[in-house]
Amino acid sequence: MGSLVQTSIDGVLAGAAYGLSGLGFGFVYLVIRRIDLSYGACLMAGLYAVVAVSGGNPLSTATCLVIALPVAVVALAYAQWICFPVSRTQVSLSAVAASFALWMQIEEVVTLMMPLHHYNFPIDLTTRDVSLGGIAIRGDLIAIAALAFVCVALLSLFLDRTREGLALRAAIQSGDGAALCGISRSRIWTVTLLISAVLGTVAAISVAAIDRSVTPMMGLSLTLKALIVIAIGGTATIRGALIGGFVLGFVEAHAQAAFGAQVREFAIYVLLFCWLALQPAISGSRLALLPAEPEGSA
Amino acid sequence: MNDYILTLVGNAALLSMLAVSIYLMVLVGELSFGHQGFFGIGAYSAALVTSGYDFNPVFGIGAAIVAGAISGAALAILTVPLRGLMFLLSTLAFGEMVRTGLGLWYFDPDGPGPKSGPAGVEGYSGLRFIFDSGLGLAGATAFVVLALALVMIGVMLMERTQWGARVRAVGQNHLLAEAIGLRVTFIKIAVITLSAALAAFSGAMFAFFTTFIEPANFSVMLGIHALAYELIGGIGHVMAVFIGVGLDVIVLQAVHGLAEYRMIIFGGCIALLLRYRPDGLLDVPTVLAIKKRLRGKKRC
Numbered sequence: 151m152g153s154l155v156q157t158s159i160d161g162v163l164a165g166a167a168y169g170l171s172g173l174g175f176g177f178v179y180l181v182i183r184r185i186d187l188s189y190g191a192c193l194m195a196g197l198y199a200v201v202a203v204s205g206g207n208p209l210s211t212a213t214c215l216v217i218a219l220p221v222a223v224v225a226l227a228y229a230q231w232i233c234f235p236v237s238r239t240q241v242s243l244s245a246v247a248a249s250f251a252l253w254m255q256i257e258e259v260v261t262l263m264m265p266l267h268h269y270n271f272p273i274d275l276t277t278r279d280v281s282l283g284g285i286a287i288r289g290d291l292i293a294i295a296a297l298a299f300v301c302v303a304l305l306s307l308f309l310d311r312t313r314e315g316l317a318l319r320a321a322i323q324s325g326d327g328a329a330l331c332g333i334s335r336s337r338i339w340t341v342t343l344l345i346s347a348v349l350g351t352v353a354a355i356s357v358a359a360i361d362r363s364v365t366p367m368m369g370l371s372l373t374l375k376a377l378i379v380i381a382i383g384g385t386a387t388i389r390g391a392l393i394g395g396f397v398l399g400f401v402e403a404h405a406q407a408a409f410g411a412q413v414r415e416f417a418i419y420v421l422l423f424c425w426l427a428l429q430p431a432i433s434g435s436r437l438a439l440l441p442a443e444p445e446g447s448a
Numbered sequence: 449m450n451d452y453i454l455t456l457v458g459n460a461a462l463l464s465m466l467a468v469s470i471y472l473m474v475l476v477g478e479l480s481f482g483h484q485g486f487f488g489i490g491a492y493s494a495a496l497v498t499s500g501y502d503f504n505p506v507f508g509i510g511a512a513i514v515a516g517a518i519s520g521a522a523l524a525i526l527t528v529p530l531r532g533l534m535f536l537l538s539t540l541a542f543g544e545m546v547r548t549g550l551g552l553w554y555f556d557p558d559g560p561g562p563k564s565g566p567a568g569v570e571g572y573s574g575l576r577f578i579f580d581s582g583l584g585l586a587g588a589t590a591f592v593v594l595a596l597a598l599v600m601i602g603v604m605l606m607e608r609t610q611w612g613a614r615v616r617a618v619g620q621n622h623l624l625a626e627a628i629g630l631r632v633t634f635i636k637i638a639v640i641t642l643s644a645a646l647a648a649f650s651g652a653m654f655a656f657f658t659t660f661i662e663p664a665n666f667s668v669m670l671g672i673h674a675l676a677y678e679l680i681g682g683i684g685h686v687m688a689v690f691i692g693v694g695l696d697v698i699v700l701q702a703v704h705g706l707a708e709y710r711m712i713i714f715g716g717c718i719a720l721l722l723r724y725r726p727d728g729l730l731d732v733p734t735v736l737a738i739k740k741r742l743r744g745k746k747r748c
Binding site for chain 1: 479481526527529530533534536537538540541542544545548549551552568569668669672675676679708709711712714715716718719720722723726727728
């Protein structure tokens with residue numbers, strides 16, 4: 151029983167990082183109605199930059215963020231420029247497929263520059279485990295969950311208290327309406343991209359810190375996990391993305407504990423598929439949250 | 449022809465066949481990131497029937513087609529309410545589910561002995577068709593190219609029938625198709641099943657073309673490659689996949705000395721092309737314009 155609780159807590163805390171990546175990914179969809187499948191690869195490029203710059207020396211979380219963020223922003227802007235130009239208000243599935251092609255390209259660039267299959271992630275996250283009623287909670291997971299909650303709180307404050315946040319909320323309500331009122335479409339896109347990059351980079355650093363490694367598979371894994379999170383939690387609320395992350399972390403941790411890493415991967419895809427297939431039968435609301443054919447983009 | 453060219457032609461033909469299976473999906477208005485899953489199901493089914501149980505390759509192909517059709521029908525039925533992006537995601541999840549599932553599959557059909565079975569992530573070795581049949585690489589390549597030609601002819605003939613027109617109507621506007629009395633759900637399920645069976649058939653060909661298969665062969669990269677052939681070529685005509693194949697082969701040849709940069713160049717080409725031609729080089733208006741011009745020349 152104790153180990154079940156332990157696994158659940160570890161999974162849910164790690165899920166905060168997945169929730170954050172889902173939030174970053176879903177935020178782009180929510181505001182500008184784009185699904186960028188190269189998202190994970192762009193974040194992974196930032197992680198590889200951290201590994202390259204560190205030279206094997208441990209770096210603080212803030213330093214990792216300072217190195218990874220500009221790389222992720224450049225990669226995301228490149229993907230957006232090619233696949234989703236601002237001038238195009240309607241997005242086609244071809245554009246989504248094109249973003250997948252860019253994932254392939256970015257991953258190849260990264261693996262050519264750093265050809266090893268596995269690199270240790272040089273983050274210095276020295277923390278102390280906390281004991282609660284005989285259950286030891288990993289200090290690094292607590293720190294990661296706390297970081298995620300800080301990011302979410304800052305995002306909420308930004309959206310609620312600033313003029314840019316108000317403009318973003320207007321664009322979420324109606325992209326065309328916001329544009330008619332003089333809110334610059336390209337400015338909205340830029341702010342959205344930056345928010346998505348920050349949330350995604352923090353999430354990617356957290357995931358790399360949990361795994362203590364960076365591999366070329368991380369790009370696809372980050373994208374897929376973000377997709378699972380928004381498929382489960384939707385994109386309409388911040389709370390939804392976090393719940394999606396917690397569910398994913400919970401399932402992943404139990405699948406790994408019970409059956410090992412290979413089954414864990416299998417279980418994630420089964421979860422995603424079952425959720426997508428069963429959700430319309432359980433409730434029609436999910437399709438409303440994430441419509442197949444986006445309309446009213448910013 | 450040397451072995452390099454033969455392998456290149458054989459692999460291009462296999463990928464083209466997979467791209468044709470995705471073309472069928474495009475006809476009903478959907479894209480797929482998961483056809484590598486059907487391809488893998490077909491490859492493992494054919495391998496198990498022929499190398500695991502020593503049946504004739506014809507039975508191997510039959511088993512692959514049946515397994516592909518069943519899994520395709522199951523996917524189609526389970527995802528009936530999903531369209532567009534959500535359907536695309538479900539196919540991606542399905543493809544990855546198959547790949548990771550094959551990595552968990554250990555099976556020994558006959559205990560220790562010459563017969564072979566899948567061994568998880570270590571793959572499926574001991575495939576002997578290419579040697580046992582006496583075809584050799586040249587014969588196997590010719591076999592695959594012939595199969596592709598037959599598939600192409602079959603799809604073109606299907607498109608000329610009333611059924612083909614109904615499928616296109618569903619793909620163009622499913623609500624309008626439903627309004628004029630077409631059984632949209634049935635047509636969609638039937639076409640996805642057919643498409644999955646074709647992808648599994650090409651997977652069976654792949655298993656016969658090689659001596660070893662592993663789950664990593666059926667990664668999302670394979671599906672993207674085939675989808676890229678289809679999207680680059682265009683959704684206007686089945687033969688358009690050859691444009692995608694041609695571009696890939698040209699890129700491969702042009703940067704032969706820089707083979708490690710191939711995916712970077714190819715990925716960039718796909719993305720740029722899709723930016724300016726979202727429906728590919730041979731989209732429906734282009735095909736109609738070409739047909740009109742050809743008809744005009746004939747009259748003259």
